[in-house]
Amino acid sequence: GAGVSQSPSNKVTEKGKDVELRCDPISGHTALYWYRQSLGQGLEFLIYFQGNSAPDKSGLPSDRFSAERTGGSVSTLTIQRTQQEDSAVYLCASSSRVAKNIQYFGAGTRLSVL
Amino acid sequence: GESVGLHLPTLSVQEGDNSIINCAYSNSASDYFIWYKQESGKGPQFIIDIRSNMDKRQGQRVTVLLNKTVKHLSLQIAATQPGDSAVYFCAEIRTSYGKLTFGQGTILTVHP
Numbered sequence: 001g002a003g004v005s006q007s008p009s010n011k012v013t014e015k016g017k018d019v020e021l022r023c024d025p026i027s028g029h030t031a032l033y034w035y036r037q038s039l040g041q042g043l044e045f046l047i048y049f050q051g052n053s054a055p056d057k058s059g060l061p062s063d064r065f066s067a068e069r070t071g072g073s074v075s076t077l078t079i080q081r082t083q084q085e086d087s088a089v090y091l092c093a094s095s096s097r098v099a100k101n102i103q104y105f106g107a108g109t110r111l112s113v114l
Numbered sequence: 115g116e117s118v119g120l121h122l123p124t125l126s127v128q129e130g131d132n133s134i135i136n137c138a139y140s141n142s143a144s145d146y147f148i149w150y151k152q153e154s155g156k157g158p159q160f161i162i163d164i165r166s167n168m169d170k171r172q173g174q175r176v177t178v179l180l181n182k183t184v185k186h187l188s189l190q191i192a193a194t195q196p197g198d199s200a201v202y203f204c205a206e207i208r209t210s211y212g213k214l215t216f217g218q219g220t221i222l223t224v225h226p
Contacts, residue, residue, distance in 0.1 A: 004157070031212060042203065043158070045213040056213060091157050093214075100209045101146040105157030 002026075004106035006092050012112045013082055021077045021109045025094030032075050033095075033103060034067060038088040046090075049075060050097065082113045126223045133191040135220045137204035140185060144206035147180055148214070149189045152201045161189070161202075191222075199224045 005024040013019050025032050034046040045059040049069045060066070064083075069075040079086055089110050093103040127133050139147065145166055150158035164171045164178045164187075171178050177190040187204050201221050205214040 033213065035214075042218045043214070043216040045215065048212040050212070056211060059213070093157070100212045101148060101163050101207050102160050103214060104160065107155070107157050 004092055004094055004104055006090075006106035006109050008109060009107065010110045010112075012114065014114055015084060016081055018078065018080045019082055019111065021079075021090050021092075021111070023075045023077070023092030023094075023106060025073065025075070025092070026104055028096070029094035029104075030072060030097045031095045031100055031103075032069060033093045034075070034077050035091045035093065035105075036088045037091060037108070043091065046077070079111075082111075084113050087111055087113045123218070124221045124223070126225065127194050129194065129196060129224055129226050131194055133189075133194045133198070133222060133224075135189045135191075135202050135204075135222065137187040137189075137217050138185060139187060139204070139206055139217075141206055141208075141215070142182070142185070143208055145209045146207050147178070147187050148205045148207065149176075149178060150203045150205060150216075151198075152203065152219070154200075158203060194222075194224050196224045196226055198222060 007022045032049040035043045037043045047067050048056040051072050052069050064080045067077045089108040091108040093105045095103045146163050148163040149161040151161050152158045162173045162178050164180050169180050175192045179188045201219045203219045204217045207214050
């Protein structure tokens with residue numbers, strides 16, 4: 001596709017359920033990033049992939065959060081046993097390996113935990 | 115800890131005026147400083163960046179200034195248009211690490 005694609009665009013779930021968020025990066029981009037944007041907050045980094053490996057996962061808030069990337073392309077962010085404080089917009093971005101300063105963002109997945 | 119912050123949370127201007135959005139940063143080890151624009155319901159959109167060894171960079175209607183002495187970054191938008199209304203975030207990156215560290219954001223409102 002022409003841009004970064006995220007699905008679903010909206011997700012409503014009950015507290016305690018697991019959710020999976022998907023990101024399709026721009027074709028050819030080897031670097032992929034997940035960020036979280038909470039209401040009234042800025043964007044906070046979660047995890048960074050280079051290819052299929054994650055050199056930096058320092059932003060994952062707890063062990064309920066995990067992410068994987070397969071085939072150097074699609075990535076999924078999984079949140080287990082969701083809590084109300086997990087409600088936020090989850091944004092995915094991708095970049096080329098040599099231009100990490102220019103990250104292209106998807107529209108995000110708005111997660112609401114009831 | 116390391117942070118990138120903004121002086122003003124909101125800015126209102128008239129169409130045609132020039133806008134200046136400011137940002138303070140604390141991490142001197144950053145390689146690039148970047149401005150992103152975020153419209154409602156969309157992800158952030160890259161506007162312009164500047165390398166840490168530069169002090170000015172111009173794009174189309176936008177100019178970014180970097181003052182390393184006082185750790186200050188600004189975005190100037192010339193002849194602001196209603197379509198410029200959005201939240202503007204400054205960010206910094208050390209490219210060896212990959213992650214962007216964002217400031218809080220400034221809401222720019224352009225009145226016709």
